Amino acid sequence: MSEEDDLSAWGDALDEQAEAEGTDAGGDDPWGAALSEQAAETSSNNSDEIDAASFDALEKGRGDSSEKVDLDVLLDIPVTLQLEIGRAKVSIRNLLSYTQGSVIEMDRLAGEPLDLLVNGTLIAHGEVVVINDKFGVRLTDVVSPQERIKKLK
Structure with a gap:
């Protein structure tokens, strides 16, 4: 048909x-x-003929710069923060042999900054601090939006 x-x-x-x-x-x-x-x-119409499309003139509407965008809706969306101190690839044999007190060697050197990931995307680098007996992170370098876009490509 x-x-x-x-x-x-x-x-x-x-x-x-x-x-x-x-x-x-x-x-x-x-x-x-x-x-x-x-x-x-x-x-x-003959199937070989092509008609020109006509479009109405564009008018200012929702994209008008005079309208204020309500960003408060986005501010309450929860995101997941992760701190990555390093990574290690191990075989299942080694993983199953770990016991209490085992040490796992990471791919980073001591003193290197941690990675702060938001929903899996690198946002910043930082260092661990202790505040009132709780761990925290002091951000030492925030990744610019341009750098994040470059990493996506």
């Missing part, structure tokens, strides 16, 4: 449905009328 036949069938089906419901296909069901009209135009 060609596209022309398909459009015609949809238009006819929507017209039939509108008639069964007791409504005018052109009035209450603009989709049926439009599909029928498009099928009729397609069958009358």
Whole structure:
């Protein structure tokens, strides 16, 4: 079945449905009328001819700079913060042999900064601090948005 036949069938089906419901296909069901009209135009036009598209003039609307965007909606979205001190690849055999007191060697040197990840994306580097007997992180270097975009590519 060609596209022309398909459009015609949809238009006819929507017209039939509108008639069964007791409504005018052109009035209450603009989709049926439009599909029928498009099928009729397609069958009358030569398939090699191409019509130029016409567009309405753009008007200022939702993108108007005078409207204030309410960012408060975004401020309450929860995100996951992760601190990564390093990584290690181990075999399952070694993983199963670990016991209490085992030491796992990481790929970073002592004194190197930690990575702060937000939802899995590197945001900053920092160092561990202790405040009132709790761990914290002092940010030493924040990754710029341009650098984050470069890493995505």
